[in-house]
Amino acid sequence: MGCYLKExxxxxIVEPAELVELVNKWFRRATIVMVSKCSISYSGxxxxxxxxxxxxxxxxxxGTVLVHESVGSNPLNWQPRSSIVTKKISESEVELRAIRVSxxxxxxxxxxxxxxxxVVELGDEGLxxxxxxxxxxxxxxxxxxxxxxxxxxxxxxVSTPYGRVDIMLKDPSGKLVVVEVKRARAEIEAxxxxxxxxxxxxxxxxxxxxxxxxxDISNSTLKYLGDHGLKYVKYSPxxxxxxxxx
Amino acid sequence: MGCYLKExxxxxIVEPAELVELVNKWFRRATIVMVSKCSISYSGxxxxxxxxxxxxxxxxxxGTVLVHESVGSNPLNWQPRSSIVTKKISESEVELRAIRVSxxxxxxxxxxxxxxxxVVELGDEGLxxxxxxxxxxxxxxxxxxxxxxxxxxxxxxVSTPYGRVDIMLKDPSGKLVVVEVKRARAEIEAxxxxxxxxxxxxxxxxxxxxxxxxxDISNSTLKYLGDHGLKYVKYSPxxxxxxxxx
DNA sequence: GCCTAGGTCCCGTTA
DNA sequence: TAACGGGGCCTAGGC
Numbered sequence: 105m106g107c108y109l110k111e112x113x114x115x116x117i118v119e120p121a122e123l124v125e126l127v128n129k130w131f132r133r134a135t136i137v138m139v140s141k142c143s144i145s146y147s148g149x150x151x152x153x154x155x156x157x158x159x160x161x162x163x164x165x166x167g168t169v170l171v172h173e174s175v176g177s178n179p180l181n182w183q184p185r186s187s188i189v190t191k192k193i194s195e196s197e198v199e200l201r202a203i204r205v206s207x208x209x210x211x212x213x214x215x216x217x218x219x220x221x222x223v224v225e226l227g228d229e230g231l232x233x234x235x236x237x238x239x240x241x242x243x244x245x246x247x248x249x250x251x252x253x254x255x256x257x258x259x260x261x262v263s264t265p266y267g268r269v270d271i272m273l274k275d276p277s278g279k280l281v282v283v284e285v286k287r288a289r290a291e292i293e294a295x296x297x298x299x300x301x302x303x304x305x306x307x308x309x310x311x312x313x314x315x316x317x318x319x320d321i322s323n324s325t326l327k328y329l330g331d332h333g334l335k336y337v338k339y340s341p342x343x344x345x346x347x348x349x350x
Numbered sequence: 351m352g353c354y355l356k357e358x359x360x361x362x363i364v365e366p367a368e369l370v371e372l373v374n375k376w377f378r379r380a381t382i383v384m385v386s387k388c389s390i391s392y393s394g395x396x397x398x399x400x401x402x403x404x405x406x407x408x409x410x411x412x413g414t415v416l417v418h419e420s421v422g423s424n425p426l427n428w429q430p431r432s433s434i435v436t437k438k439i440s441e442s443e444v445e446l447r448a449i450r451v452s453x454x455x456x457x458x459x460x461x462x463x464x465x466x467x468x469v470v471e472l473g474d475e476g477l478x479x480x481x482x483x484x485x486x487x488x489x490x491x492x493x494x495x496x497x498x499x500x501x502x503x504x505x506x507x508v509s510t511p512y513g514r515v516d517i518m519l520k521d522p523s524g525k526l527v528v529v530e531v532k533r534a535r536a537e538i539e540a541x542x543x544x545x546x547x548x549x550x551x552x553x554x555x556x557x558x559x560x561x562x563x564x565x566d567i568s569n570s571t572l573k574y575l576g577d578h579g580l581k582y583v584k585y586s587p588x589x590x591x592x593x594x595x596x
Numbered sequence: 597g598c599c600t601a602g603g604t605c606c607c608g609t610t611a
Numbered sequence: 612t613a614a615c616g617g618g619g620c621c622t623a624g625g626c
Contacts, residue, residue, distance in 0.1 A: 107363040111404045112385060112466050115361075117353040135420050137383065137406065139358060139470050149534065149619040150481035157473030158357045160383065162406070166421040174381050174472035175412040177430050177606055181477070184423050184621070206597090209619070220358050220468065224385050226420035227403030231427070235396035237602065263625070265570050266538055267600050287602090288395065291614065292512055296542045297601085300574070307577075322614060324511045328546070331553075395604040423621060430606070452612095455604070483617065509610070513615050533617090537599070543616085568599060598626085605620080611613090 113223040120198045123219050127163065127190045127200065135226045136163040140219040144171060144181050148209025154180060161200075161213065163188065165226075169202045169211060183211045237287040240341045241270055244285060244317065248273050251283060251317055251337050266300045280305065280312040287341070290318035295328045302334065359469040366444045369465050370437045373409070373446065377435055381472045382409040386465040390417060390427050394455025400426060407446075407459060409435065411472075415448045415457060429457045483533040486587045487516055490531060490563065494519050497529060497563055497583050512546045526551065526558040533587070536564035541574045548580065 113134055118126065123138075130136055138161040144154040159180065162170040169183040183202040191199045193214075200213040241260065248255040254276035262269040271283035282305065284298040294316060302314040316329060319340040329336050359380055360372065369384070376382055384407040390400040405426065408416040412431040419426050429448040438445040448457040487506065494501040500522035508515040517529035528551065530544040540562055548560035562575060565586040575582050 107464065109363050109385065109464050109466055111387075112363070115466060117355050117358070135406065137385075139355065139383075139468065139472075141357075144477070146619075150479055152477045152479040152619080154477035155475055157475040158471065160381065160408070160470070160472055162418065164418075164420055164422070168421065168423050170418075170423070172408065172410075172416075172472070173476070174410055174474045175414065175431065176410070177414050177416065177428060178618090178620080182423060182619085207619085218353065218355050220355055220361060220470070222385065222466065222468070224406070224466070225404065226385075226406055226418070228420045229401055229403040230419070231390070231398045231400035233396055233398040233604085235604085261625095263600095266574070268625085288604095289614095292546070293539070293615085296546060300538070300542060324614075328512065392604070398604080424603090424605085428604080430604095450604095453604090457604095479619085481619080507610095509615095514610085516616095534619095535598095539600090570599075600623105600625085602623085603621090605618105605622105607617085607620105608615105610615090 111225045113225060115222045115224075117218050117220050119218055120192060120194075120196055120215070123198050123215065123221060124190050124192045126221055126223060127188075130223045131163055131188055131190075132165055132167060134223050135165055137161070137222040137224065138163075138215075138219050140215040141217050142171075142213050142215045144214070145212045146181050146210070148204065149207055152181065156216065161215075163200075165228075167202075169200075169213075171213065181211055181213075183209065235287065235341070237270075237285060240287055240317075240339075241285050243341060244283070244339070245271060250339060251315060252276075252281060255281060264301055264304050266304055267297065269301050280310055282312055282314045284314070284316050286316070286318040288318070289320040289322060290316055290325055290336075291322050292325050292328060294318065295325045295332075295334065298334055299328075299332055357471045359471060361468045361470075363464050363466050365464055366439055366442055366461070369444050369461065369467060370439050372467055372469060373435070373437055376469045377409055378411055378413060380469050381411055383407070383468040383470065384409075384461075384465045386459075386461040387463050388417075388459050388461045390460070391458045392427050392456070394450065395453060398427065402462065407461075409446075411474075413448075415446075415459075417459065427457055427459075429455065433457070481533065481587070483516075483531060486533055486563075486585075487531050489587060490529070490585070491517060496585060497561060498522075498527060501527060510547055510550050512550055513543065515547050526556055528558055528560045530560070530562050532562070532564035534564070535566040535568060536562055536571050536582075537568050538571050538574060540564065541571045541578075541580065544580055545574075545578055 258272040273281040415429040504518040519527040
């Protein structure tokens with residue numbers, strides 16, 4: 105058969121002994137994708153047990169472990185970049201143990217019977233993404249008048265003990281303005297974030313006010329702003345970064 | 351070879367035409383796992399482009415689409431459940447287009463050349479998890495004195511326009527107490543959450559105070575509580591739900 | 597290490 | 612549907 109793919113190092117259905125061999129040989133050197141019947145225990149920030157079932161297990165080159173079922177975006181269990189130990193328990197059972205040091209967490213996957221194992225060299229290209237909050241802040245920092253007519257930029261990304269202020273402006277009257285920017289509809293949390301920055305500067309004795317900038321806002325958030333003397337400015341980012349799909 | 355696995359419906363390296371056939375036949379009926387050279391465009395809440403590279407693509411039964419590279423817990427691109435997948439094929443290229451209706455988002459995966467495709471019936475067992483915030487609220491609701499000596503439970507999960515209060519108590523003097531519970535170290539957001547519930551009830555004319563319950567707290571959060579007349583009660587959940595791993 | 601914010605967060609729940 | 616809280620959230624960045 106001419107049917108090969110150069111990135112696929114190995115692929116097939118294997119017995120437990122060979123699974124251990126493959127994992128020992130390729131873990132952290134390539135991505136290992138397995139379909140196995142397994143039961144799972146996790147113990148750490150929380151703890152969980154999953155009964156025996158057929159699952160998709162992914163061991164990535166950076167030590168990431170993902171266990172997926174047939175539904176859901178999120179894995180059933182996982183371990184971020186961490187180390188893994190394999191142990192063959194018996195003729196028909198293999199234990200994969202992934203340990204995270206801090207916080208201390210253990211994920212134990214007990215594989216029974218045969219597994220379909222694919223060892224493959226995946227890429228690590230990453231992607232170019234547009235439309236992040238950062239992009240909007242960039243636009244606004246270059247055009248402070250979009251927020252307040254005649255305002256000038258004082259600073260960006262200003263640290264306070266309670267978090268980082270997105271943009272700091274001076275309005276035409278010389279008053280300081282704390283600006284919090286959201287890329288999507290602003291909800292209550294954004295208003296409180298802004299509120300606590302404004303409060304912080306007022307306690308320092310500065311005469312400041314706060315503006316929340318977002319393309320949209322929830323009703324209760326708008327009310328919250330009003331109740332606390334904060335302002336809302338509607339702003340939808342220019343489509344500069346938009347990508348059209350063929 | 352006696353090497354089979356009954357959950358694996360199909361497995362092998364296929365040309366573009368057969369890839370389309372397999373997706374047509376099995377999408378939403380089984381989980382389709384592919385290793386393919388592909389380029390990707392995404393457009394929706396944000397937008398992104400990924401250059402051609404070898405990636406792991408998962409099409410789940412519920413319509414979830416995941417694209418993984420060799421590193422990271424999170425997928426490079428994805429589409430949540432109930433997305434619709436359409437295919438288009440040319441000489442040597444297959445286009446998989448996953449569409450989410452609301453918000454409108456499109457993920458376009460252009461596969462070139464051969465793919466390793468595994469079609470498999472994965473489980474949907476889910477798991478039993480312990481140590482969620484809910485468990486701690488349960489404990490505390492049954493023992494309000496753990497929070498305030500002599501207090502009695504008034505209600506749980508009380509809705510306000512600004513979110514849901516975890517626990518409402520009455521202290522021995524008859525005063526209402528708003529309680530916010532965290533399963534892990536409390537950070538600034540938790541304090542503000544509590545603050546806005548307390549504020550809401552005060553504006554209604556009620557005489558209430560607020561208590562944040564958590565196993566630990568950050569310094570600035572503790573300061574925030576003090577500055578706003580809120581209290582902190584340290585509480586580590588009993589290990590009732592703990593699971594010991596063999 | 598602590599701590600905060602951002603995310604195409606996802607996901608469940610309730611009004 | 613909108614809107615909010617929870618999550619083993621993950622990840623990046625500042626200190």
